[in-house]
Each structure stands twice: as C-alpha cells, then as structure tokens.
Amino acid sequence: MTSIKKLxxxxxxxxxxxxxxxxxxTIYTDVANxxxxxxxxxxDLETKLRMMGSRGLDMAKRLVELYQLPLTPDGYYEEVKKEYQTRMPNCQLLPGAVKLIKHLHxxxxxxxxxxxxxxxxxELKTRKHQELLSxxxxxxxxxxxxxxxHGKPAPDIFLVCASRFEDKPKPGDCLVFEDAPNGIESALAAGMQTIMVPSVETPKEIREKAHxxxxxxxxxxxELFGLPAMEKCSCKSR
Structure with missing residues (x-):
C-alpha cells in the first residue's frame, strides 16, 4: 500500500x-427536505455536502439565507429539532464501528x-448505544x-478535543476519522492526520484531501500510523 502523503x-x-x-x-437529509x-x-447535493458536519444553528443560518426561507435561523432550527425528537433515538451503528472502537480500546x-x-x-441519538460509547x-x-x-471547517473542535485528553497530546499526535468534507478540512486545519470514510456522493477532489x-x-x-493493526484491509490511500 502506498501513499503520496507522508504518514x-x-x-x-x-x-x-x-x-x-x-x-x-439520512435522517438529517430527510428532515431538512x-x-x-x-x-x-x-x-440539492452540493448544499448537502457543504452542510455535512456543520453545527445545527450554523446550518440553519446558511439554509435560510440560501433558500430565502420566510424563517429566522432559530425558527428553522426549532422545526428540525422537533423532528429529531422522534427520529434520532432510532439511529443505528454503521458498519465497522464496533470492531474499530473495541480494538483501539x-x-x-x-x-x-x-x-x-x-x-x-x-443524547437523543446515542441513548441506545451507551455501552459502545463508554x-x-x-x-x-x-x-x-x-x-x-467556531464550527467545522474551523479547527476549534479538534483542538479542544485533543486538549481534554489527560496527557494533552500535540495535534500532530492525533489521528481523526471523518466522513464529512467540513470535518476533513477542520482536522487538517488543526494539524492532524485524517482517515476519511466518505459517502458515495463525495467527489474525488474532496476525498483527495484526506491522508x-x-x-x-x-x-x-x-499500522500505517503506528497503531496496533486490525485484520488486513483493502483501502485507497491519498
């Protein structure tokens, strides 16, 4: 396996x-629609990709402005939060999550x-998954x-997250797993290495920003990042 970025x-x-x-x-997309x-x-797809990983109120501000909605950002956000109350508690784990998290732990x-x-x-989306998240x-x-x-793509969230480990690692000592373009931009801005699990809709030029x-x-x-290896994988390196 080769990489054009030094890991x-x-x-x-x-x-x-x-x-x-x-x-x-899919829940976020269905509720927005x-x-x-x-x-x-x-x-639309371009807006969806641009919104992924954004904070709720930041997303609301952008959508209200972009689509010229007769709502305030707070009003839009209140409408979507009502839908989240019934939908989010039923969300499921994605493939590979349990294996990787338990392996690292x-x-x-x-x-x-x-x-x-x-x-x-x-709290809504994780209430059925507390054992794994522990x-x-x-x-x-x-x-x-x-x-x-500041929300993603600013680096704030990843820098704050790193600072709350007991030994406070340097950003360069952290590896970030992300699916969203905004998240990859945020992690890179924080000075961290990235592994992306993109949706099928994510364009090639965005995927290429990840390590x-x-x-x-x-x-x-x-193992490419000096961590204990899992089973052999088949993946694309950037």
Whole structure:
C-alpha cells in the first residue's frame, strides 16, 4: 500500500459521530427536505455536502439565507429539532464501528469523539448505544460547548478535543476519522492526520484531501500510523 502523503505515528484517535459511527446523515437529509418542502424547496447535493458536519444553528443560518426561507435561523432550527425528537433515538451503528472502537480500546489507545451536535441532540441519538460509547475517554459537543468558538471547517473542535485528553497530546499526535468534507478540512486545519470514510456522493477532489480513504471503519490501516493493526484491509490511500 502506498501513499503520496507522508504518514506519521500517532498516539491518540478522535472520531466524528454522524455518518461515521452512527447512521444519521439520512435522517438529517430527510428532515431538512421535510422542512424545506413546507416552503417549496428541496436540498440539492452540493448544499448537502457543504452542510455535512456543520453545527445545527450554523446550518440553519446558511439554509435560510440560501433558500430565502420566510424563517429566522432559530425558527428553522426549532422545526428540525422537533423532528429529531422522534427520529434520532432510532439511529443505528454503521458498519465497522464496533470492531474499530473495541480494538483501539482493548489496546488502551486514548479515543474521543468530536461532534458538531449539541448536548441535547447527542443524547437523543446515542441513548441506545451507551455501552459502545463508554469506551471513549470524552466527548466534545461542538454545538453547545462554550470552548468551541467556531464550527467545522474551523479547527476549534479538534483542538479542544485533543486538549481534554489527560496527557494533552500535540495535534500532530492525533489521528481523526471523518466522513464529512467540513470535518476533513477542520482536522487538517488543526494539524492532524485524517482517515476519511466518505459517502458515495463525495467527489474525488474532496476525498483527495484526506491522508487515507476507506469504505468502512473496519478497513482502517492503523499500522500505517503506528497503531496496533486490525485484520488486513483493502483501502485507497491519498
């Protein structure tokens, strides 16, 4: 396996949540289309990709402006949050998540979550998955955490997340797993290496920004970053 980007050993691993560990992106898309549909609008692919990984209110501001909705950003956000109440608690784990998380935890690799969700939305979507999520050292909810001043693609959330490990690793010692273009940009801006698990809709030029691209989390080539290897994987390196 080859890479045109030089890969360095890491000591800590940070995960995004939506569309990576939990299958929530379809819920976000369906809810956005439901609310937009009330005003004769629908979410196009380019906008969807640009919104992925954004904080809730940041996304609301952009959509209200882009689609010229007769709502305030707060009003739009309240409408989608009502839908989340019934849909998010039923979200499922994505392929490979359990295997990778338990593997890293078994080797005592410090792991954490950096999600753009608010505390409330995080609680909704994770209530059925507490056993798995107990393997993480900590969780940063960028949608409500006062230390996260700017959402993805700014580096704030990953820098805050790294600072909350007990030994406070340098950004270069952290590996980030992401599915969203905004998340990859955020992690790179923070000075971290990245593994991307993109949706099938993600264009090639966006995928190429990540250090490594894989189809599912259980394909992660951890050994390339100095971490204990899982089973042999088949993946594309950038």
């Amino acid at each position: 360095k050993p890491v000591t800590h691993v940070i995960f995004d949540l939506d569309g990576l560990i939990l299958d929530t992106e 439901l609310v937009l549909g009330r005003y004769g609008k629908s979410l 078994s080797y005592k690799i410090p792991i954490a979550i950096a999600t753009s969700s608010s505390d409330l939305t995080y 393997n993480f050292h900590h969780v940063v909810c960028g949608g409500s955490d006062p230390e996260v001043k 490594v691209v894989i189809d599912s989390l259980d394909q992660a080539p951890l």
